Amino acid sequence: MKIEDTLERAVTSVIAQNVPSSASLIDRAYAHLRAAILSGQLEPGSKLRIREMCSTFDVGPTPVREALSRLVSQGLVATQSHKGFYIPELTQKEFQDIIDQRRLLESATVRTAVEKGDAQWRESVLDAYHALQEIERTWQASRRDFWNEWEEANRVFHMTLVEGAGSSWASRFLHMLHDQCTRYRAAMRRAGFISEGVQDDHTQLINAVRTGDGELAEQTIKAHVDRLPALCMPS
Known part of the structure; x- marks a missing residue:
């Protein structure tokens, strides 16, 4: 093309x-x-x-x-x-570096957000989560690939989570890291609907937000980010 x-x-x-x-x-x-x-x-x-x-x-x-x-x-x-x-080339070494840095920063930032976020932030996170779920339901019921729509809703969900920490620098760096993850997934993702593990992670994050469990949020983000190489990198 x-x-x-x-x-x-x-x-x-x-x-x-x-x-x-x-x-x-x-x-x-x-x-x-x-x-x-x-x-x-x-x-x-x-x-x-x-x-x-x-x-x-x-x-x-x-x-x-x-x-x-x-x-x-x-x-x-x-x-x-x-x-x-x-457009820069993609390499496994760079992707692993992106994953490592995202795991470190996002897990700590989301933990802080969950522990200090207010009611308005929790409502915003729930709204973003429900929008993501709606895209997933539509995707499962359709023959069309809703990958791009899902990626955007997924990004909004994660960045809304991060905003609760109140750190503009963390948000800025994580925005860049999420964009890089999206670029790699788009080029190397496996066909079909997203895995149940990814959906389960999102549910766990919502549970952490509702209960204020920072430890659960931190560990869930780490496991969530660690799924990425297996989901979209060639064997």
């Missing part, structure tokens, strides 16, 4: 649909490119030509360059002097 066709599909993706109509040209270009990367539509190694992106998004080169620079800072795009912008 041509890069232009891939970017056209990204414009209507679930992730990009969350962009408000009032968003700047830079934000819109960023959202569309991010959607194409996280969904796996832009494959590792793909070159990103500014002229093609300007044509697809109907914007000038400045917003596209700014969007690409933002994605470079987040590790979703790479650049070299003689190669230009491109």
Whole structure:
């Protein structure tokens, strides 16, 4: 598939649909490119030509360059002097590093959130969990693959959990780590519905939120993150 066709599909993706109509040209270009990367539509190694992106998004080169620079800072795009912008390759070593760092940071952050989160935060977590469950029910009852919708609902659930800790830095780093996990899953995931283990972990996290059990939340996140390599890395 041509890069232009891939970017056209990204414009209507679930992730990009969350962009408000009032968003700047830079934000819109960023959202569309991010959607194409996280969904796996832009494959590792793909070159990103500014002229093609300007044509697809109907914007000038400045917003596209700014969007690409933002994605470079987040590790979703790479650049070299003689190669230009491109999608980074995937490696097992990097993925394991991402998993290790996410386990450490998310388990500690979620424990703090569960132990100090207020009633409004708990309500927000429950709302995100119910939205995730609804996507799962729809997916199971349909022949269509709801992977992208599930990924977005799953990200919202996890990031809502993290917000209860009140740490903007933890949220920022975990947002980047979740995006990297999504990129790897999109490229290497096994076909079919998500595993029961993943769903059970989410249920356990909700139990921890309801009871204020920080230890349960911490251990559940560790086990949850440790499932990722087996779920999407080749044997």
